Amino acid sequence: xxxxxxxxxxxxxxxxxxxxxxxxxxxxxxxxxxxxxxxxxxxxxxxxxxxxxxxxxxxxxxxxxxxxxxxxxxxxxxxxxxxxxxxxxxxxxxxxxxxxxxxxxxxxxxxxxxxxxxxxxxxxxxxxxxxxxxxxxxxxxxxxxxxxxxxxxxxxxxxxxxxxxxxxxxxxxxxxxxxxxxxxxxxxxxxxxxxxxxxxxxxxxxxxxxxxxxxxxxxxxxxxxxxxxxxxxxxxxxxxxxxxxxxxxxxxxxxxxxxxxxxxxxxxxxxxxxxxxxxxxxxxxxxxxxxxxxxxxxxxxxxxxxxxxxxxxxxxxxxxxxxxxxxxxxxxxxxxxxxxxxxxxxxxxxxxxxxxxxxxxxxxxxxxxxxxxxxxxxxxxxxxxxxxxxxxxxxxxxxxxxxxxxxxxxxxxxxxxxxxxxxxxxxxxxxxxxxxxxxxxxxxxxxxxxxxxxxxxxxxxxxxxxxxxxxxxxxxxxxxxx
Numbered sequence: 001x002x003x004x005x006x007x008x009x010x011x012x013x014x015x016x017x018x019x020x021x022x023x024x025x026x027x028x029x030x031x032x033x034x035x036x037x038x039x040x041x042x043x044x045x046x047x048x049x050x051x052x053x054x055x056x057x058x059x060x061x062x063x064x065x066x067x068x069x070x071x072x073x074x075x076x077x078x079x080x081x082x083x084x085x086x087x088x089x090x091x092x093x094x095x096x097x098x099x100x101x102x103x104x105x106x107x108x109x110x111x112x113x114x115x116x117x118x119x120x121x122x123x124x125x126x127x128x129x130x131x132x133x134x135x136x137x138x139x140x141x142x143x144x145x146x147x148x149x150x151x152x153x154x155x156x157x158x159x160x161x162x163x164x165x166x167x168x169x170x171x172x173x174x175x176x177x178x179x180x181x182x183x184x185x186x187x188x189x190x191x192x193x194x195x196x197x198x199x200x201x202x203x204x205x206x207x208x209x210x211x212x213x214x215x216x217x218x219x220x221x222x223x224x225x226x227x228x229x230x231x232x233x234x235x236x237x238x239x240x241x242x243x244x245x246x247x248x249x250x251x252x253x254x255x256x257x258x259x260x261x262x263x264x265x266x267x268x269x270x271x272x273x274x275x276x277x278x279x280x281x282x283x284x285x286x287x288x289x290x291x292x293x294x295x296x297x298x299x300x301x302x303x304x305x306x307x308x309x310x311x312x313x314x315x316x317x318x319x320x321x322x323x324x325x326x327x328x329x330x331x332x333x334x335x336x337x338x339x340x341x342x343x344x345x346x347x348x349x350x351x352x353x354x355x356x357x358x359x360x361x362x363x364x365x366x367x368x369x370x371x372x373x374x375x376x377x378x379x380x381x382x383x384x385x386x387x388x389x390x391x392x393x394x395x396x397x398x399x400x401x402x403x404x405x406x407x408x409x410x411x412x413x414x415x416x417x418x419x420x421x422x423x424x425x426x427x428x429x430x431x432x433x434x435x436x437x438x439x440x441x442x443x444x445x446x447x448x449x450x451x452x453x454x455x456x457x458x459x460x461x462x463x464x465x466x467x468x469x470x471x472x473x474x475x476x477x478x479x480x481x482x
Contacts, residue, residue, distance in 0.1 A: 015236075015238050017237075018236055018237050018238055019105070019232065019233035019234060019235065019236075019237065020156075020233070020234055020235050020236030020237065020407075021236065022232075023156060023157060023232060023233075023234045027157070027158060027159045028159070031159050031161075033158070033162055033165070034157055034158050034162075037157035037158070037232065038154075038157070038158070038165075038166065038169055040157075040227065040228075040230075040231055041150055041153065041154045041157070041166065041169055041170060041173070042169050042170075042172065042173045043173070043224050043227065044110055044114065044146060044150050044173075044224060044228075045146070045147070045150055045169070045170050045172075045173030045174050045177065046173040046174075046176060046177050046180075046220075047114055047117055047146070047177075047220065047221050047224045048113060048114075048117065048144060048146035048147050048150075048174075048177065049173060049174045049175075049176065049177015049178055049181060050177045050180065050181040050184070050217045050220065051117055051121040051124075051140065051181065051214070051217050052086060052177065052178060052181065053177070053178045053179075053181045053182050053185075053295050053296075054181035054182055054184055054185040054213055054214070054217060055082070055083070055124070055185055055210075056083070056182050056185065056295060056296055056299035056300075057182050057183075057185045057186035057189065057299050057303070057315040057316075057318040057319055057322075058185050058186065058189035058190065058210055058213075058315050059079045059082060059083070059296075059299070059300075060075055060076075060079060060299075060300060060303050060304075061189070061190065061315065062082075062127075062133070062189075062210050063075045063078050063079050063082070063130070065209070066127075066129060066130045066133070068130040073437055073440050073441050074437060075437075076300055076433045076434075076436040076437035076440065077433055077434055077437040078130065078433070079296075079300065079429075079433050080296070080429045080430040080431070080432060080433020080434060080436075080437075081134065081429075081430055081433070082130075082133050082134060082137060082429075083137075083292075083296050083428075083429025083430070083432075083433070084425075084426040084427070084428075084429045084430040085134045085135075085137040085138040085141070085426075086137045086138065086140055086141035086426075087141060087292070087422045087423070087424075087425035087426035087428075087429070088138060088141065088422070088423075088426040089137070089138040089139060089140065089141030089142035089143075089144075090141035090142065090144060090418060090419075090422040090425075091141075091418075091419050091420075091422035091423040091426055092142060092419075093141075093142045093143070093145065094145060094148055094415045094416070094417075094418030094419040094422055095412070095415040095416055095418075095419050096145075096415070097109050097113075097145025097148065097149065097415055097418075098145070098148050098149070098411040098412045098413070098414055098415015098416065098418070099411065099412055099415065100145070100411075101145070101148075101149045101152065101235070101411035101415070102235070102408060102409070102410070102411035102412050104235075105233050105235045105237075106149050106150075106152065106153045106156075106233060106234055106235055106411070107228065107231050107232075107233045109145045109146070109149045109411075110146060110149055110150065110153070110228060110231065111225065111228050112143065112145070113143070113144045113145050113146035113149070114146070114221055114224050114225045114228065115225060116139070116140060116143035116144050117140065117144065117217070117218065117221040118218050118221045118222055118225065120136050120137075120139045120140035120143070121140060121214050121217055121218050121221070122214055122215065122218045123136045124136040124137055124140065124214055125208065125210055125211035125212070125213065125214025125215060126208055126211055126214075127210070141422070145415070145418075147170075147174065147414075147418060148411070148414030148415050148417060148418040149411060149414065150170060151167065151170055151398055151401070151402060151410075151414045152402065152407075152410035152411050152413075152414050153234055154166040154167055154169065154170050155167065155402050155410075156234035156407065156410075157232065157234060163399070163402070163403075164338070164341055164346065164395075164399055165338050167395055167398040167399050167402065168333050168337050168338065168341070168391075168395045169333070170395075170398060171333065171391045171394050171395040171398060172329060172330060172333035172334070172391065174391075174394070175326070175329045175333070175387055175390065175391040175394070176326040176327075176329055176330055178291075178295060178387075179322040179323070179325045179326030179329060179387055180322070180323060180326040181217070182295075182299060182318065182319060182322040183318075183319035183320065183321075183322040183323035183326065184213045184216055184217065184319070185213040185315070185319065186315040186316050186317070186318045186319020186320070186322065187213075187315075187316050187319045187320075187323075188212040188213040188216060189209060189210050189212070189213055189315055190209040190210070190315070191205050191206075191209070191212050192205060192206035192209060193209070194316060236407070236408070269405075269409070271405070271409065271412060271413055271416055274404060274405065274413075275475050276400070276404040276475045276476060276477045276478075277401060277404035277405055277413055279468075279473060279474045279475050280397055280400035280401045280404060280474065281397075281401060281416065281417045281420055281421075282468055282473070283350075283396075283397050283400075283465060283468050283469055283473075283474060284394070284397035284398075284401065284417060284420075284421055285420050285421050285423075285424045286424070286461065286464055286465035286468060287354075287390070287393050287394060287397065287462075287465045288394070288421045288424050288425055288428075289424035289425065289427065289428050289461060290428075290458060290461040290462050290465060291390050291394070291428075292424070292425040292428035292429060292432075293428040293429070293431065293432040293458060293461070294361075294386070294390075294458055296428070296429045296432045296433065296436075297432045297435075297436055297454055297455075297458070298383070299318055300432075300433070300436050301364075301436070301451065301454070302317070302318045302321070302379075303315060303318060304440065306368065308440045308451075309365065309368060309439070309440070309451030310368070310451070311367065311368065311375070311379070321379055321380055321383050322383065324380050324383070324384060325380075325383045325384045325386075325387045326387075328384040328387070328388065329384075329387050329388055329391055332388050332391070333391060333395075337391075337392070337395070341395075346395065346396035346399045346400070347396060347400075347469060347474070347476065349392055349396060350392060350393045350395075350396035350397070350469055351466060351469050351470075352392075353388075353389040353390075353392040353393045354389070354393060354462060354463075354465055354466040354469065355466065356385075356389055357386065357389045357390075357462050358459050358462055358463060358466075360382060360385060360386055360389070361386070361455050361458050361459050361462065362455065362456075362459060363382070364382065364455045365451045365452045365454075365455055367379060367382070368451070393465075400474075400476065400477060401413060401414065401417055402414070403477040404477040435453075435454055435457060436454060439451055439453055439454045
């Protein structure tokens with residue numbers, strides 16, 4: 001029999017040999033939290049998040065060692081383009097990977113993306129020239145369609161009441177990847193200098209001082225790739241014969257109520273005319289631009305000298321700050337976010353996050369007046385709070401996007417979102433690097449010294465994002481209007 005005659009929802013038709021129907025039936029029968037599937041979602045998201053920002057704590061030193069910058073003030077300029085190359089590659093292919101996910105399934109795209117992390121993240125750690133670093137980062141982004149696909153996947157492996165939690169897990173994995181990745185880079189880069197008792201200058205890791213963090217992340221990606229064997233597919237695949245058999249198998253009174261269901265997937269709408277989707281993508285892009293610029297600027301600012309308005313941290317000190325932030329984000333998302341989101345709703349929660357972030361960022365330049373334990377405590381508290389606020393906002397945007405389209409367009413919608421977001425995130429490191437390089441040369445300006453100007457620009461972007469969370473700029477999907 002091609003369809004179940006007694007489904008839990010009497011007007012719902014399921015097809016045999018359709019992985020999407022199998023998963024939907026499972027979601028209807030098991031209404032609780034699907035812990036195993038959510039673990040897959042979280043690890044895959046973490047896998048794609050780790051390599052994105054893992055280079056930032058040591059990028060300053062890597063550019064210096066590659067001998068591309070003529071002066072120390074120019075290092076930030078060249079560093080920005082290395083950070084931007086990943087996002088540029090992802091921007092050029094995100095729509096393609098979204099369409100592949102909608103046509104051939106979520107699982108093939110996830111497997112290809114994880115495999116690309118293994119190959120090109122490893123090669124980046126072995127870079128011996130500036131252009132090799134640029135090319136490997138570009139290819140890592142171009143062949144990695146994970147984030148958009150896993151967003152669609154996350155809400156398809158659970159019932160509707162757990163979708164907000166599912167997308168918060170994506171934001172958690174992503175946020176932790178963007179904080180834990182730099183901590184791995186900070187602690188493990190240049191191991192021959194930091195741990196001479198373990199790694200000698202003449203060893204492989206002495207010759208390639210930035211390979212160890214890439215290797216650790218690639219080994220984690222290998223474990224994730226193996227776990228993909230048990231990853232269930234969620235895309236519907238209804239053959240014409242199955243549809244005919246399903247119709248014949250139903251009683252007449254149910255046939256009449258399922259005409260639209262019998263036609264298979266609902267007709268696809270023009271995504272560019274879907275204003276709830278497009279308005280949420282705009283909000284997502286603005287805050288993504290801000291977050292990526294902040295991630296790079298924070299690392300560059302923290303390791304730069306006091307004479308340039310920085311904190312004078314070492315790369316492992318930056319890694320420690322980001323590791324604490326990543327752990328705090330995980331605790332917040334798992335135990336605090338779901339409860340607060342139910343009280344406020346995603347949009348109001350995001351607005352509160354954006355409002356609180358503005359005075360927080362305003363205070364960053366004044367941390368240079370602190371030192372010792374006082375500086376350590378303040379920097380860690382500020383970093384934890386800033387990353388939590390960022391995750392709140394990004395989770396809201398993800399919820400809005402995935403509720404604005406039907407399932408058969410989620411891959412394409414997330415691909416479109418990833419393209420727009422990746423363009424913004426490609427501009428963010430390049431622009432942030434240029435602004436930071438300019439700031440170091442104007443540190444003693446009378447009006448807004450360099451470091452204050454950098455964080456002022458970040459606040460302007462944050463404020464613009466806040467404005468776009470209100471009408472008429474943002475329109476909510478119909479199922480979230482209340």
